[in-house]
Amino acid sequence: MIWWLFSFAACCVANYLFLKHKHTYWTRRGIRQFNPDFFFGNGKEIFQGKVKLCNGFRKQYYDLKKENKQYGGVYLFYKPTFLPVHPEFIKQILTKDFEHFTSHGLFNHENDYINQHIFNVDGEKWKTLRSKLSPTFTSGKMKGVYAILYSLAERLEKKVGVYAKTGQPLEIKEHTACFGTDVIATCFFGLESDCLNVPESEFRKYGQLIFAPRTLRFIMETIFNWKLLGVLGHTFASKKITKFFIPLIKETVAYRKKNNVSRRDYMDLLIHLQNENQLDEKELIANTMVMYGAGHETSSTATTFLMYELAKNQDIQDKVREEILRICKRNPDGEITYDDLADMKYSEMCIYETLRRYSPAAEVPRQCTKTYTIPGTNSVIEKNTFVLIPVWLIHMDPEYYPNPEKFNPENFLPENKHSRQDFVFMPFGGGPRFCIGSKIALMHIKVNLIKQFRKYRFALNPKTPENITFESLSLTLRAKENIYLDVTPVL
Numbered sequence: 001m002i003w004w005l006f007s008f009a010a011c012c013v014a015n016y017l018f019l020k021h022k023h024t025y026w027t028r029r030g031i032r033q034f035n036p037d038f039f040f041g042n043g044k045e046i047f048q049g050k051v052k053l054c055n056g057f058r059k060q061y062y063d064l065k066k067e068n069k070q071y072g073g074v075y076l077f078y079k080p081t082f083l084p085v086h087p088e089f090i091k092q093i094l095t096k097d098f099e100h101f102t103s104h105g106l107f108n109h110e111n112d113y114i115n116q117h118i119f120n121v122d123g124e125k126w127k128t129l130r131s132k133l134s135p136t137f138t139s140g141k142m143k144g145v146y147a148i149l150y151s152l153a154e155r156l157e158k159k160v161g162v163y164a165k166t167g168q169p170l171e172i173k174e175h176t177a178c179f180g181t182d183v184i185a186t187c188f189f190g191l192e193s194d195c196l197n198v199p200e201s202e203f204r205k206y207g208q209l210i211f212a213p214r215t216l217r218f219i220m221e222t223i224f225n226w227k228l229l230g231v232l233g234h235t236f237a238s239k240k241i242t243k244f245f246i247p248l249i250k251e252t253v254a255y256r257k258k259n260n261v262s263r264r265d266y267m268d269l270l271i272h273l274q275n276e277n278q279l280d281e282k283e284l285i286a287n288t289m290v291m292y293g294a295g296h297e298t299s300s301t302a303t304t305f306l307m308y309e310l311a312k313n314q315d316i317q318d319k320v321r322e323e324i325l326r327i328c329k330r331n332p333d334g335e336i337t338y339d340d341l342a343d344m345k346y347s348e349m350c351i352y353e354t355l356r357r358y359s360p361a362a363e364v365p366r367q368c369t370k371t372y373t374i375p376g377t378n379s380v381i382e383k384n385t386f387v388l389i390p391v392w393l394i395h396m397d398p399e400y401y402p403n404p405e406k407f408n409p410e411n412f413l414p415e416n417k418h419s420r421q422d423f424v425f426m427p428f429g430g431g432p433r434f435c436i437g438s439k440i441a442l443m444h445i446k447v448n449l450i451k452q453f454r455k456y457r458f459a460l461n462p463k464t465p466e467n468i469t470f471e472s473l474s475l476t477l478r479a480k481e482n483i484y485l486d487v488t489p490v491l
């Protein structure tokens with residue numbers, strides 16, 4: 001018995017020492033690290049929900065800056081995570097030395113084929129896929145998408161009109177998410193979707209699940225070996241989500257092929273690539289789903305925050321409306337064309353300021369794919385090391401944006417934009433992996449502004465807090481509270 005107890009105690013001590021040793025990874029490589037907590041590493045407060053993900057490494061960020069360091073090392077549980085904080089160094093990682101960091105570093109295993117999409121593959125595979133999918137996002141294609149988007153947004157104007165008439169406050173988080181779902185369903189899947197008026201739609205229900213906090217999955221992917229997880233059948237997205245989307249995509253493709261339907265949209269491009277044997281069915285499904293995931297939530301949360309700030313800042317809202325009406329007036333039909341969007345300069349400043357203040361992707365991830373010696377040092381970033389670029393912390397750093405809490409579109413006046421250094425504004429990431437959908441996103445947000453603000457005024461309803469807080473552990477930056485706005489017609 002005594003031997004059993006002794007062996008058990010020895011095992012515990014060995015395990016403890018081994019784990020302690022793992023938490024010295026960065027120090028052993030001459031890189032500044034921060035005292036990790038046992039088991040949790042530096043993410044304890046994040047996982048306990050005490051600190052929001054976007055703010056999780058705030059202390060480390062400012063400590064590194066104070067110490068004049070361009071980077072440091074933290075731990076997510078036992079996973080060493082490289083934290084670059086200096087914009088010049090970040091630029092180098094994302095652009096010049098991109099070949100060392102071609103991956104996003106999220107869970108990836110070949111058994112999980114739904115997850116083998118453009119966001120997750122790396123190296124040559126990613127390069128080829130990106131060039132195959134890029135034709136959907138050219139300016140020429142955007143014009144076609146704009147026509148669909150603009151007519152879809154008639155519903156927005158109508159719906160807002162109903163609220164203006166009844167005096168009921170409008171909850172904009174769900175409202176913008178429903179419209180965002182309709183946009184992706186229509187422009188990417190080519191499906192007729194009307195979540196805005198039928199909120200219990202399945203499309204919305206499963207879309208919501210994609211962005212629901214996935215804490216347990218995230219912890220498993222951080223702690224355990226991916227090969228093991230993959231073999232055990234672990235998948236990035238839950239089975240509930242894939243069970244809904246896979247048959248839907250298959251049916252859409254089959255219908256289009258059978259009936260020779262062409263809408264000159266993203267789905268057409270994928271079908272074309274499949275017909276030319278450049279993409280198999282699994283890749284087609286994966287790359288359709290990723291657009292749904294990457295596209296609808298980010299644009300809708302940005303729209304939500306923008307509407308909230310415009311409701312709070314009536315003077316800014318007036319200027320946006322004046323700009324829209326000025327452009328509408330110069331066209332005989334009173335509508336705004338694709339080419340007119342470029343003239344929405346002030347609205348664009350407001351959109352950029354929203355993407356700064358409430359960057360939906362608060363962190364941009366990378367994984368080292370080829371061992372990297374940090375220029376001018378002997379420190380080495382090993383292959384497979386996870387890298388976290390603290391986008392939101394940079395956007396909220398007073399060194400780059402004085403009074404960063406304040407919503408100030410003037411931050412994006414041309415002269416202010418040009419006087420700022422590179423890579424202190426990265427809502428769409430940077431370098432060759434820069435968000436492929438950024439043009440659609442900007443267009444989506446502008447159409448939201450046009451159709452909702454030209455006839456209606458939005459103001460904060462008393463139920464809406466003066467300062468909103470963010471959801472803990474959400475993949476994107478999302479407001480925790482519901483945001484109610486009062487709507488009245490513009491006289």
Ligand code: HEM
Binds near residue numbers: 120302364
């Ligand atoms: C405001 C809206 C959006 C924001 C803030 C946003 C942000 C981002 C960010 C930060 C990345 C990572 C970039 C990097 O690693 O350097 C990304 C990648 C990506 N985004 Fe977006 N995005 C938005 C809208 C969209 C839309 C509308 C779509 C598609 C319809 C889309 C599709 C993608 C895809 C496919 C990637 C992966 C690109 C690659 O790895 O090559 N995004 N986005």
